Amino acid sequence: MDEIIKNQSRPLELLAPAGGFEAFKAAVENGADAVYLGGKSFSARASAANFDLEELQKAVRYAHERQVKVFVTVNILIADQEFQELVDYLYSLHEIGVDAVILQDVGVAELIHTILPEMETHASTQMTVNTSWGVQHLESLGFRRVVLARETSAAEMKMIAENTSLDIEVFVHGALCIGYSGQCLMSSFIGGRSGNRGTCAQPCRMTYQLVNKEKKNLLATKSPGEHLLSPRDLNLAEELAELKRIGIYSLKIEGRMKRPEYVATVIRLYRQALKRMEDQLETEAVGPLLTSSEHQELLQVFNRDFTSGYFRENLGAELMSYSRPNNRGTRLGRVARLEAGRLSLKLEAALHSGDGIEFWTGRGREGVTVGSIWRDQTEVEEGKPGETIQIEFFGMAQPGDRVFKTNDALLMEKARESFQEGREQRKGPLNMRLVGHVGDKLRLEVIESGRRVTVYSTGLAQKALKRPLTRDYAFQQLGRLGTTPFWLNDLELEIEEGTMLPVSDLNEMRRSAVEELLKEVPRQRVARQTYRQRVEKWKQRQAEERASLRETVIPRISVAVSDNETLQAALKAGAKRVLIGGEHWRSRRGFSLEEIRNSFEICRKQGIDCAWRLPRILNQAQSSSLLLDLKKATEWDRKPKLMISNLGELEILKTVDENWPFEVDYSLNVFNEASLAYFWRRGAKKVTLSPEVHHEQLAHLAKWPAVELLAFGDLEMMVSEYCPIGSTLGGKKGERCTGTCVKEPHYLRDRLRYDFPVETDQECRMHLFNVKILNLYEELAQIRRMGISTVRLQLTRQTPEQVRQIVRLFVEAWDTLCENKKFSWTSEEGMSELTSLFPEGFTKGHFFRGVL
Structure with a gap:
């Protein structure tokens, strides 16, 4: 309680984005307390301009002279061959004097806390932490701050803040990802551009149709718009007092890909809102934190409509911008008439020369930049609300067409003046x-x-x-x-x-x-020689651990199933290792706690290796429920082996029993040796690698024992609190969802007519799967030669008959390869059988192509 009182007494930190130096100056000059930005490498916004070391040094000096902090993003998964470049880069950041680095990779986090403990670390939202247990684990990792998942509610934020000494940072403004950050592989699987590597192509902003098994467009008559995965922009400007009350410290503005003018405007307006909030708290007054004109500026600079996200509740369709994935602008008026190259507009807002406007017509949208403006045949500088004015126009428009202002020339000029060279005001x-x-x-x-x-x-x-x-x-x-x-x-x-x-x-x-x-404030520095010694010691420890862990692991096919029927099918087909549980699909009965207990008992008697897969996403309440289930499981004859899917689950099971045996699922994004070593030190018995790992990386990671590789099955691209089925077909606003998702299979069809399967779980989260099934059957011999001991069949959506055939084929092939029988194994016959089961074809995922 003392900690939260302390947090409430501190001013809220306004944290601004910067994709380049102009945006950085815009942030500082308009009132940011801290700026986060990326270097040329290891940044989750690789396509932003970003900062080389010389620019970064200049930025840090500029910021520190004005009492502003600089945080550098190193928030991607790092491949093993990049670690030498990474350690050199980290030392450069330390030398420059950056205030903190923002991280996603647990292996990188432990690396920094080992070789450069002087550097402050912040846990990125890419780490998918949304519970007090997840935050508790980050504390043990040495983090000073956590950026909570955007799906965390106000009530959950409050509970988390009350139970941690870490600074809590949350996004308050800007673009929203529709899926949980760090768990989205949509761009990765579709085009090889991975969000976990900083190159997301945002396929979620494209058009989709919701179709059924017969490929009928289920929304054809509803016409909500076709951008079914495109959320509105987050805006919590009026929630600042509540954020302060619940113990949030840092308010994060999204936008490293945005223009400097956007950064300038949004930071200026949030700084003004914070000043009003402090004045109101002091005088116990109550009122809006932004005036109507300021709110209009916030809309004007960029919006897809605004939403409060998941701060209060799951908004469903109200979260989404179905009709438009980019800037909507602000309502300007309507077309009055078009004649002789001039267009008459009935204005609802002011219009100036240089403004960008867009017409919403029945044929689409057309944008122009306004030149001269006339009123009653007289050229004027400004068109005012309520007036009918004329502009030059040679396009297509009809009377009644809506007109929006997408760029306000005066607002942009005002923003540019704030960070113009030689006119700096931050003093x-x-x-x-x-x-x-x-x-x-x-x-x-x-x-x-x-x-x-x-x-x-x-x-x-x-x-x-x-x-x-x-x-x-x-x-x-x-x-x-x-x-x-x-x-x-x-x-x-x-x-x-x-x-x-x-x-x-x-x-x-x-x-x-x-x-x-202006001289740099003396700070603790690490000598380069000392740093090199630390790095060498870290490398040596990792090599020694890898060598000491060489143990005999029985090669096995691992089969993940989601209900009792498919479990029985897998066992009958010869599976010697099964993973039960995971997500409980609404389309299936799933496992009850008692059935999990019985399944373990059956497997134990048959000598089958069995693990209980935990869901990849749990909120605070669901984590508490899991804790109760685990406590019940301690009363079983033998504790079940668990497979954890997020950091919070690891902390939960350790709370119940420090020595509880566990494995690590692929959703924890193990992409390098450092992450593997981290989980081994924590007691993991097996680790499933990230599905984004390339075969050349696999050969290196296979040197560690008990590594598991996804070799066949559905590739989950996204998990989201938003359900497109329930939001569009589930009933009117305010009504309870009618459970449409369980009545028939659903798919999202993209513009190329690929159909992506959709499943919903018992918590009504949406899980989106790749069109094609992952199939590495033809690569089994190569995988075995690498030294991989366990390959997984992810069969959580297949029928019992499909499970039976797939398991039989893979078990026979794997046993043959592992026994080194004299005759050579060939894949032709097995592939023919698999192709008959899945005529839509297969993908080899990232086995050969890797990710950008």
């Missing part, structure tokens, strides 16, 4: 004291934000013959701070009456004081 106050006597050097004491600098005049103070030094004159000279990041707030003059000092001396004292203030 800190200086308090000065000038002291001394005639015949002595005068002493100038300068205080700035807790720092004190003292300088002396070059010459001695003299008795004035004509013009003695006055406070006003001294203030005028010492206040000439120009483009420095300071302004003179107050000056105390304690000198003998009639004292004189040349103006050149006053100017030199001012310059010297500023120079001292």
Whole structure:
């Protein structure tokens, strides 16, 4: 409780994005407390301009001179061959003096806390942490801050904040991902551009149709729009007081791909909202934090419509921007008439030359930049609300067509002025004291934000013959701070009456004081030699651990199933290792807790290796329910082996029993040796690798024992709290969902007419699967030669008959390859049988192509 009171007493941090130096200056000059940005490598927005080391050094210096922090994103999965470049980069960031790095990869997190513990680390939203248990695990990893998943509600945020010493950061404005960050492989599987590697192509913003098994468009008559996976933009500007009350520390603005003008405008408006919030808290007043005109500016600079996201509740269709995936602009008016190259507009808002406008017609949308404006045949500078004006136009439009303003020239100019070179306004106050006597050097004491600098005049103070030094004159000279990041707030003059000092001396004292203030504040540095020794020690430890863990692992086919019928089919087909549980699809009965217990008992008697797969996403309440189930499981004859799917689940099972045996599922994105080693140290008995791993990476990772590889089955591309079926077909707004998802199979059809299967789980989350089944059957011999001991069949959506055939084929092939029988195994016959089961074809995933 003391911790949350402390958090509430601190000012909220306004954290701004910057994709380049102009956007960085825009953020600082408009009131950001901190800026997050990416380098040229290892950044989750690889297509932004980003910063090389020289630019980054310049940015850090500029920010620190203005009491602003800089956080650098290293928030992607790192391949083993990149680690040498990474450790060099991390040391450069330390030398430059960045305030923190933002991370996704647990292996990288442990690396930094081992070789560079002096560097502060923040857990990216890509780590998919949304519960107090997940945050607790991050504490044990050495993080100082966590960026919660965007799906975390206000009530959950409050509970998390009350139970951690970490700073809590949440997104408050900007674009929303429709799926859980860190768990979305849609761009990765469709085009090889991975969100986990910073190259997401945003296929979710494209058009889709919701179709059934007969490929009928189920929304043809409803016409909500075809951007079925495109959310509105987040806007929590009016929730700032609530965020402060529940213990949030940092308010994060999304937008490293946005223009500097966007950053300038949004940061300025949120800074104004924060000032009003503090004033209201002080006076106990209640009112909006943004005026109507400020809200209009927020809309104008970029919006897809606004939403509060999951802050209060799951909004369903109200979360989405079905009709438009990009900037909607603001309503300008309607077309009145079109004649002779001039278009008449009935205005609902102001219009200026240079504004960008867009017509929404029955044939689509057409955009133009406004040139001259006429009113009653007279050229005017501005069209005002309520007026009918004319503009030059040679396109197609009809009376009644809606018109939107997509770019406001005056707003953009206002934004640009705020970060224009030489017109910087972000300055800190200086308090000065000038002291001394005639015949002595005068002493100038300068205080700035807790720092004190003292300088002396070059010459001695003299008795004035004509013009003695006055406070006003001294203030005028010492206040000439120009483009420095300071302004003179107050000056105390304690000198003998009639004292004189040349103006050149006053100017030199001012310059010297500023120079001292701009010197880098001494900080703890790590010598390069010390750093190299730490890195070598870390490498040696990892190599020794890998060597010591060489143990005999029985090669097996691992079969993941989601209900009792498919479990029985797998066992009858010869499976010696099964994974039960996972997500409980609404289209299937799933496993009850008692059935999980019985399944373990059956497997134990038959000598079958069995693990209980936990769901990849659990919120706070669902995690509490899992905790109760695990406590019940401790009363069974033998504790079941668990397969964890997120960091919170690891903390939950350790809460029940520190020695509970567990494995790690692929959703924890193990992409390198460092992550593998991390989970081994935590006690993992087996680790399933990320499905984004390339075969050349596999050969390296296979040196570790008990590594599991996905070799066949459905590739899950996305998990989302938003359900497109329930949101569009589930009933009217406010009504309970009618359960349409369980009545027939559903698919999202893209513009190329590929149909992506949709499943919903018992918590009504949407799971989107790849069109084609992963199939590495033809690569089994190569996989075995690499040393991989276990390959997995992910058969959580297949029928019992399909499970039986697939398991039989893979078990026979794997047993043959593992027994090194004299005759060579060939895949032709098995592939023929698999193709007959899945005529739509297969994919080899990233086995050969890897990810960008």
